[in-house]
Amino acid sequence: MFKHTRKLQYNAKPDRPDPLMARRFQESLGGQWGEMTGMMSYLAQGWASTGDEKYKDLLLDTGTEEIAHVEMISTMIAYLLEDAPMYAKEEAIKKDPALAAVVGGMDPEAAIVHGMTAGLTNPNGAAWTGAYTTSSGNLVADMRFNVVRESEARLQVSRLYYMTEDEGVRDMLKFLLARETQHQLQFMKAQEELEEKYGVIVPGDMKEIEHEKYTHVLMNFSDGEGSKEFEGQVAKDGQKFTYQENPLAEGGIPKVKPADKHLHNHQG
Amino acid sequence: MFKHTRKLQYNAKPDRPDPLMARRFQESLGGQWGEMTGMMSYLAQGWASTGDEKYKDLLLDTGTEEIAHVEMISTMIAYLLEDAPMYAKEEAIKKDPALAAVVGGMDPEAAIVHGMTAGLTNPNGAAWTGAYTTSSGNLVADMRFNVVRESEARLQVSRLYYMTEDEGVRDMLKFLLARETQHQLQFMKAQEELEEKYGVIVPGDMKEIEHEKYTHVLMNFSDGEGSKEFEGQVAKDGQKFTYQENPLAEGGIPKVKPADKHLHNHQG
Amino acid sequence: MFKHTRKLQYNAKPDRPDPLMARRFQESLGGQWGEMTGMMSYLAQGWASTGDEKYKDLLLDTGTEEIAHVEMISTMIAYLLEDAPMYAKEEAIKKDPALAAVVGGMDPEAAIVHGMTAGLTNPNGAAWTGAYTTSSGNLVADMRFNVVRESEARLQVSRLYYMTEDEGVRDMLKFLLARETQHQLQFMKAQEELEEKYGVIVPGDMKEIEHEKYTHVLMNFSDGEGSKEFEGQVAKDGQKFTYQENPLAEGGIPKVKPADKHLHNHQG
């Protein structure tokens, strides 16, 4: 169960409106690697967890924090959309290329659909989808996913940083950068502990079953020679990589039976 | 540019048909973490790469291999759908619960839409989407993503393994397990090299900018006590985690201006 | 069965082209609350109805009218796209910020995909989807949905009104505003009649079954004090709202069993 306080976790107030920046922030809200994806992945993983309380709690703490980040970014977007020139007249645009850029580049749905507030979409208006989240039941794999979520999110926040000189916006970004550092580090730590217990290969208990012959071979499917550079290096499980210049097609040519005639698969 | 050989990379032939297993294999073909996601992520990352040929080539080699995996699984699905009982009569079903399970559980679109061949979907018929892929231009983040792709994929293949006793199916799964071991290891190796160069936090050049105060704090947003166990442990960047029992809401209560009256935001 | 006349239900002709306005109109065509959503929801509800002919006919009449609205807006968009500057040269853009706004803000797919005619999308190019529609079989719920459809649609049309000064465009908008007034009123009337028969709570026959203790409690999950203002007020079913300052977590901490080991849910 959850409780809410009206206060934000951190400042989310720009010095002045900027509808183009509002649109860009939609990536951090409703994009593939935005805060919604973090929030729902971590909560779902936490709720799915039946194991060590340590990881379950870490996931639920961080998932709960991410709701606050969704809140902050939604707030930031609404501030950035204050006074947005949705009703600008042609004469005004004709005189001001900066206004032209805003009219051309702002999200028309911000006004038409949301009354100048945030939507649950990315900057191109694609609705956020649960297909961005991951909760597999396997915490080694999922902790790795969480590190990626925080890595891609921090990368995007870093790119946003240089797209504005507004100190208010940058203040919030500096906070998000920091939290995404923490989250990368904490999930890496959890990942390492879990790898130590279950092995570096996910999942850790199929080693006896897989075809061993193909587990450490760099296969060359191109005329590039880069992959070869990994030959002889030591993989994380202690074994060395080998290199196959010309991988064979070992599987033969398939010969599936023609389908039932009632399917009308006319095929020559 | 690409060339194709009719021979498969490895065997993809079951000992006998099994339409329920065919449906399950759609996850490995067109699911979130299936082979299509690997193929298109690695190729896109490879094409996007402007840096070290070593990583670019590794990506393109592996992306090219994944096309062959999509091919193998498509072939396997078609074999598994041979003689599928799409036209079973009620009398036959009444006599055979195993037939009932197949009629109830097979994908009706396999027959109606695809004439008993594979579709570009997951087992629930959701079409594969480019939104599953990642190509950010930042190879540290993307190598991490690739390790996740191979981890989640290998986990799913491992789960499939016990859902069948067909030796032909298992033979192919053993091969896929092995390749996903190799791909996990090779992308980990690349990830490590890149982290050594650019730092473990993605991206590696924003350290001076983020609010340092929040970069190593485990924040407790729940009454769980698991996160506290990480307190004092050494993070991957060498610093120690601290723990905040009661994180503050530092951001104040937001006060966005009411919107332009022409937006008709009647709000009480 | 349906018949078509080439004449439009009402004027749909702007005084002059305006590609930015064309893009905005896509919301009313293919957006979440656009005419397609009205058309397909009302038709589906009408076809699904097995009850009173009065409501079935109202739904089918209005659904049929909405096809004509889809037609009108498609026509308006094509007119607004006449002479759109898709092939404008850089020199021309350099001289005219209004042209810059159009080049930046118009939908590139209008030209590339549709040859300067309407698409079945919203202004951000998201394809219209049946997931926007509702047809539940329960007419009380669905009439409420229909009132919402007309409310959100009329709100959006009102927002569009001030984004143009073109008298032709405004003439059509004035007509749509009026029809959406009628449709709000008629669906409200139907809703009221149905509520009178079945009760104001949907569905009306589960009262004996629900846990009565929780049916009129405003639960406070925040430090805001607004919800408290409803305390003691009379709800539409005649009972009074009570207020719970600190709702309890009555459900205990869940303890789901660890999953089958073949699922490889490594969880610490």
Added chain:
Amino acid sequence: MFKHTRKLQYNAKPDRPDPLMARRFQESLGGQWGEMTGMMSYLAQGWASTGDEKYKDLLLDTGTEEIAHVEMISTMIAYLLEDAPMYAKEEAIKKDPALAAVVGGMDPEAAIVHGMTAGLTNPNGAAWTGAYTTSSGNLVADMRFNVVRESEARLQVSRLYYMTEDEGVRDMLKFLLARETQHQLQFMKAQEELEEKYGVIVPGDMKEIEHEKYTHVLMNFSDGEGSKEFEGQVAKDGQKFTYQENPLAEGGIPKVKPADKHLHNHQG
């Protein structure tokens, strides 16, 4: 900002596993009108609100409660999936039609993708999408939407009720039914207050602008005679409905100009 307690808001524990029921509950979790849609709509509306604290707080309280409902249903699904027969052998299925129904009817992705825990999808595996939510900035329209959300959700929960005889499951459903009664009533109350202030037509300030002639006319587009029954009745705004037996096509036949020849619109 949010805080989490590990305790659930209410019991979410079935008496025994039931994988078919688990699949059905996905509707209440990740379907169009499920708890995710309530949660994200109310939170977004609350964050977007710049008006009366009373409504803003009501929205945020209820949105926060819905996170707890998402949590409860996720938990219920995991319990219902305990011991699910994903690895059932054909011989066992052959002997037991009830097992056949489960094998045919359970969601294969529950095992393959989620390790027997909940997914962020509906029962047919369609990922939850932000396109289900509404936050328009206009609270009259959005309160109506919220009443619909609670109506459709309570309808679905009522349908689920008779699909099981498990007392544990029913206990949770009785709680949800009750909360959805409260939420319908509270949003109706807010809706009424707002309508009193702004008028029953959304939005309330376009009356002078719309074409008055069409605002109260039931138009007959079919050979059904049901709509006529509303003729002469008093609409919620106090005016009477009129009826038009044969609505005219007043708009003429459109004549859009042929497109630029570089678009290659070859049209006869």
Added chain:
Amino acid sequence: MFKHTRKLQYNAKPDRPDPLMARRFQESLGGQWGEMTGMMSYLAQGWASTGDEKYKDLLLDTGTEEIAHVEMISTMIAYLLEDAPMYAKEEAIKKDPALAAVVGGMDPEAAIVHGMTAGLTNPNGAAWTGAYTTSSGNLVADMRFNVVRESEARLQVSRLYYMTEDEGVRDMLKFLLARETQHQLQFMKAQEELEEKYGVIVPGDMKEIEHEKYTHVLMNFSDGEGSKEFEGQVAKDGQKFTYQENPLAEGGIPKVKPADKHLHNHQG
């Protein structure tokens, strides 16, 4: 503008209910090539057409007919769902494998979401989307698309035919088969006339511009030898196909510049 009659275009009444068949019919309603796709493609093309009235009218006539087909199939689905065993108890299922197949195989959303009526989805519950439709402004291309729509739809209807022995269902299918014959033929005729005017290659006015050298070459990218069989045959434009055993990679190795450092594209 449209008018509706309550009578269906043709019989849509099965002899007895069949929930599995109901689910399969969703393909013809809301699948990629179902009636919705025909209806919305033809109407959109008709509305977009600015050329010869002959084709415009053909499109609008057929689009209008397709609304009636959507109506018929929705009706058929509702009939097939009469008495569907959504509330079947385990004991009953245990005794009847045919019931097990139905419980496992019917669409759970038919009951939970739609109260045993049709949904706007395919059999796997994927919502119909405007992304299935095509309206390009170029009638040669679009007439070809329309022929495909009717071909794939008729193929699917043919597959459905053998999945039932219900004479009522088959009667409707025989009608749909016939109309899809007519629609294939009429669109082929229109296509031929338009090809005669504009050329067989779409679009017909870029011949002078394309690189002539590559316009009639069968390129061999595999070790298969099938493509070679077309060598020397006469193409529809009168020229002969040539065959290239080993197509060259003429484009060189790309060398894109590294991106701006503020994008943090760390790439080795």
Added chain:
Amino acid sequence: MFKHTRKLQYNAKPDRPDPLMARRFQESLGGQWGEMTGMMSYLAQGWASTGDEKYKDLLLDTGTEEIAHVEMISTMIAYLLEDAPMYAKEEAIKKDPALAAVVGGMDPEAAIVHGMTAGLTNPNGAAWTGAYTTSSGNLVADMRFNVVRESEARLQVSRLYYMTEDEGVRDMLKFLLARETQHQLQFMKAQEELEEKYGVIVPGDMKEIEHEKYTHVLMNFSDGEGSKEFEGQVAKDGQKFTYQENPLAEGGIPKVKPADKHLHNHQG
């Protein structure tokens, strides 16, 4: 199995960057009729084929070529995005309307998500989806689909041609135009051969079953008179079209039974 060469199939290098053109090219990469759709449709059809090697090989050759086209367009987009002004300051925009158009019109996700490289989307950011592809098992229908794919794709490429004067871009477009000529011709040839064998109506073996009375009737559902012009003309199967001025509604008014009361379908 596949092999890759680093060299492109053809030149894909513009003379200078152009971020607006980069965005437009996304249509040819990840749009409904883009190269991804060709690639995955042809490969899937080839893998699904169990018939004449000639068609199977043609499909696989062309599918393999299309991977190279995806590669070329991805490369072109990255070149066009070199030096894109994502970090342009307001002062610079104020001085340059051409810059304003670029800032407003370029895809913000190109920078934020992809680090100035291609994404797997169309110009409006909608992710490519497998729902665009077709592989039905019936080669007559699918060859027709393939002709459409090449027609719509060539149409779009032709529209792109006049949106740029860059000779490097045009050089690649001239190559694509040529290949899409070849692909149209080759698939038409295959289509004709298959039609000769199986008949012009798809599928070719249901003639005895359909209701013959409706197979050659142009039905008039409008007041347009265009369809009548086809009356008496000879259809591709040798029969003549007839014309029905007033098609009857032969199906009667449907009367579906009210649903089970536990579904709560309150309908008046």
